[in-house]
Amino acid sequence: KQEVTQIPAALSVPEGENLVLNCSFTDSAIYNLQWFRQDPGKGLTSLLLIQSSQREQTSGRLNASLDKSSGRSTLYIAASQPGDSATYLCAVTSGNTPLVFGKGTRLSVIA
């Protein structure tokens, strides 16, 4: 059974700092990995989708990497801003089952 773990559970950084969020999964036979953002009281918004054949994806200040063999992904946020404060979740697709989610990292960027 696929399990997804995110570390740390919460993170607080000063504005302008570069930061890394971690995601690990137990079964490396994945089709893709997706990073989401969730603002308080809101739904999930997809940030980046990495196919299993890809090593990384970039969108603006966000860069997600994937190391399938070691079962790890990182989300790098450059020059963090208070507007980046949210919960970030990663999820993986493997086999014929729906996405399995981690519990998320709650990020606070302090002005």
Next chain:
Amino acid sequence: NAGVTQTPKFQVLKTGQSMTLQCAQDMNHNSMYWYRQDPGMGLRLIYYSASEGTTDKGEVPNGYNVSRLNKREFSLRLESAAPSQTSVYFCASSKFIGGDPGELFFGEGSRLTVL
């Protein structure tokens, strides 16, 4: 750009009452899902529908039923609500399950309180 639409957004029920959460997507997706989100538990899959006419149990299906009414709509029913079903419910959709399902798109959530 409607995407995935859920109704109602908020609901308060008494123990034993029944209700149906409605979900519709306008992206011509084949697969639809119902998740619940609880503090400290993350997102847990209740039921999903890989394609029109099919439904399957997820991780926490007890106390729920679903109906894939057509390709666009997927409803979640609580037959006899219990306080343990107090949660935020999310509907989601994707092109399909398995292989390369593409991105998963979520609704805004339905906040349910059972007293």
